[in-house]
Amino acid sequence: MNLNGLKTTIATPSVTRHIMKAFNLRASKRLGQNFLVDANIVRGIVDAAGAKPGDKILEIGPGIGTLTQGLAESGADVTAVELDKKLPAVLAETLAGYDNVRIVPGDILKVNIPEIMGEGPFKVAANLPYYITTPILMELLEKHLPISILVTMVQKEVALRMIAKPGSKAYGALSVAVQYYTKPHIAFDVPPRSFIPAPEVDSVVIVCDVREQPAVEVKDEKMFFKVVKAAFGQRRKTIANAMKGAGFTKDAIEAAFTKSGIDSGRRGETFTLKEFAALADALVVTNLL
Structure with a gap:
């Protein structure tokens, strides 16, 4: 045929x-x-x-x-x-x-x-x-x-x-x-x-x-997506609690939110790509993981 x-x-x-x-x-x-x-x-x-x-x-x-x-x-x-x-x-x-x-x-x-x-x-x-x-x-x-x-x-x-x-x-x-x-x-x-x-x-x-370049610049792409995955893994929780549940240490979480200036009481579903990038970069810089 x-x-x-x-x-x-x-x-x-x-x-x-x-x-x-x-x-x-x-x-x-x-x-x-x-x-x-x-x-x-x-x-x-x-x-x-x-x-x-x-x-x-x-x-x-x-x-x-x-x-x-x-x-x-x-x-x-x-x-x-x-x-x-x-x-x-x-x-x-x-x-x-x-x-x-x-x-x-x-x-x-x-x-x-x-x-x-x-x-x-x-x-x-x-x-x-x-x-x-x-x-x-x-x-x-x-x-x-x-x-x-x-x-x-x-x-x-x-x-x-x-x-x-x-x-x-x-x-x-x-x-x-x-x-x-x-x-x-x-x-x-x-x-x-x-x-x-x-x-x-x-x-x-x-x-x-x-895109020729990603929408936001990040220090560590794997860390960026690790934070994103954590944020939406337990989306009803605050992002800080969701990250804790995903295995991030308490010290790392506190240091990252302090450095990024982001409210740890917000839910991940409210975060822009820039905010996810800022939080991930702060985790990399604090190096407390």
Whole structure:
């Protein structure tokens, strides 16, 4: 079956069902699979990524090649990493004729991304499985890879956490991490009818422009995130008590709050990135850990 030879658009219900039937495929609940069947959404993701000839794009979870096809038709060079062992053979058929697509079987959390992407900047585009969205995002960002932009489809609730501001219920460790490394914004909504099978949650496409330098300067990035993790690990407690529960010594906590001038009675959910940075830096300087 050479779909590309016919220039068939994969992102339609009829073609997707045809592919699923031809290859005896079922969407895997274990892998969080929902196949995109809306060509307008595909175009929206490609446009949001600014995909163009000469770009290198890492796609995570190409599935049957729906988004991959849209990215390939932009002229970009696409490297798609697929976990489901059944799908590379399917992709060889659905994307036949696209010589600018390379399929890499494997787990994105385990593959050597610098090795498969080579030198120079690249973009990331993905319809991420919702059950593993956060680990994948953090793996990509924490490695300081030369990513210029991440355009991902995620559960709306997760996207709202990614863009949340201090003081809101959605604000947490994910908000701080994403905003530390990137400038995120929601591009558009994706209704459940855009998928087969239709998910039970609302989805959005979120664009994260990766910062050339983190949003705040810190003396020790590991300490910064250790403080953030502690603050939101017990978010109902004051930050001082939450830090104590996370293993920081009493002397270190008191010295850090004295040096930073921050009120130890506040909750972590009220802290800006600058305040987290100031507290973490004070911990490093006092050296009482």
